[in-house]
Amino acid sequence: MNISLFEKLAEEGLISAASLEKTKAASGTKLLSVHWELKVVLYLGVLLLSGGLGVLVYKNIDTISHQAVLFVIAFLCLGGFYYSFRHRQPFAWTKVDSPSVFAEYAILLACLLLVTFLTYLQVQYETFGTRYGMATFIPMVVLLFSAYYFDHLGVLSLAITNFAAWMGVTITPYRIFSRNDFSSDRLIYTGMLLGLILLAVAFVSQHKKLKRHFAFTYSNFGTHILFIALLCALIVFDSKLTWSGILAGVCAFMLWQAFRYRSFYFALVVVLYGYVELNYIVLRWLETVAVDTVVTFLYFIISGTGMVFLLLRLNKTLRRP
Amino acid sequence: MIAYDQASLDNRLIQQEVETTCRKQCITEAEKAAVLHACPVRFYTPNPFIRIGLFIATAVIGVSVFGMCILLLTVGSSTESVTALTFFFSFLFYLALEMFVRVKHHFASGVDDALMWMSGAFMLSGFFIATDFDLDDAWIYMLIFVAGTLFTLRFANVLMCAVAFAGFIAMIFFTCFHLGSTAQTLLPFVVMGLSLLLYRLSARFLREQRFRHYFGCLEILSILSLITFYLAGNYYVVREIGEEMFRAPMRLGWLFWIFTVAVPTAYIYLGIRRRNLALLRVGLLLTGAVVFTVRYYYGILPAELAMSVGGAVVIALAWYVTHYLKEPKAGFTREDDDEHDDVEKLQIESLVIAETFHETPKPPQGFRFGGGSGGGGGAGSDY
Incomplete structure (x- = not known):
């Protein structure tokens, strides 16, 4: 804190002498926070340990150390759950702050190891039968329960991606395009359904006040997968008019939602997806009438200017208290 | 030197200070309101997300205008006219940037960011086209360094500062590379010396109030110079670059x-x-580089075992620190110092978790239990 600045402000009579003293006292005892450093270190530790154990369990499969690895996994998993269970706050449907950074990551580690363990059981003994669905369904339920019970956003995100995987879609940010084959209509419809389900869950948790702070995570995943599925439908399917109409409708609805919750983030997301849709439709149309490339550039100049004005307008409207 | 309105920049700093102090309840809301009223900021700074959108839109418009002019104005697509047009557009973007900053008071609005990067990129492309893409490495990086430094001084952009620094180090690297074997041998020490110098300089400037508008740039400069100081002396970097590029043992x-x-x-x-x-964070980050370097030359343990052991050690260490800092000690605390709930920070954390842990370890392809088939209690119908 810049003490001389506050002294000047006090001189000008903008802040009282008592406030200046308080500020001075606060800056004198200022502690450096290593909160985020601890988080990153713990994150790396969990990443390494769960990843390493996950590989180890399938190596040296016939030797005695194999049993030892399984034992270590089970032990760490139970230990993690025990630790977080002992240090947990009482459950509530509102936001419950985690008692410590360590407890937060203990839950994450325990959940990851549990999933590893369950997957292993499935692979080796087919514990959950031969149906593919069950093997991803059970970890999902475990993750979902832990996310709500211990109030953990990270585990919730894992649960959502697992839920998507159970439905057959990959929705982690970097793999959403590389892992999905969006030309198959089954995947497109699944994506839409998944997006709608996630948005519905977000709506329910917002309005029934069931872990309200989870709503953003649900609607974030839901919005993206819904828009991507709709865009793919527009590109892949033949009935362009229907799908562009539906997409425009969804854009309008989501924009209205963004206004309701005053979310700049969702406003931007809707504008960008909407812009991609508009570009696709216009470029296709320009292709059929076969005009000069100059017209295409002209279209981009005009539409870009339109987007600038729309964004300036959005900034103004959303900021208004 | 700086393009933005000085008084508004100062008032912006004051407003930020007052906001944090008010959050810590050192000053009252009424006092905060009075200060905000007395120190107005004239900048147009939209919400960060709107900034992203404006950046994209401005870039689309700029590139489209350029494309249209290329189609309409260049005759027979001669290199000269394309070069001239590219340089002209670099200049045009710069003019627009100055206008938006000085007349419209844009500050971190996305429009100014896009115009700045386009102006720089078009200038560089102009040189590329003019020389038929046959520009020497050292010259390219010198251009990046000079242009980046000028832009940094004028617009105090943190990312531009990082680019200028990268250009500087790369320029030094390729100059030494072309100078011959003595310079190549001395290269690690040259880079280390320059990094140390830059670190000391930026650390000193960070204490002087007259450079307050460049504090962000100076911070990134000090962090980057700490990193290059280490990398220049890292065994892996020195050995591999020496063998790959200098053909020297x-x-x-x-x-x-x-x-x-x-x-x-x-x-x-x-x-x-x-x-x-900054030192602590860079040190922690580079500890990873130490582990990587040692393991690259001395594969003591198989990767998965090393990962497990390393992860356990790291977690144990974090556990120790958490308990050590139960009460704040030696001026450090484990609690988050910024109390207000930062939704975005938490969301990024959860997204990173979802991204990296999504793949639960699966057995290798075609994995089936051979050998002792009597083992599994609940063996399926395959057996």
């Missing part, structure tokens, strides 16, 4: 092993002693 290997291990340790130690978070 490793010399003074022991010295670089000392640098590899000692520098991060020193960073962490000094970071704790001087309560300097």
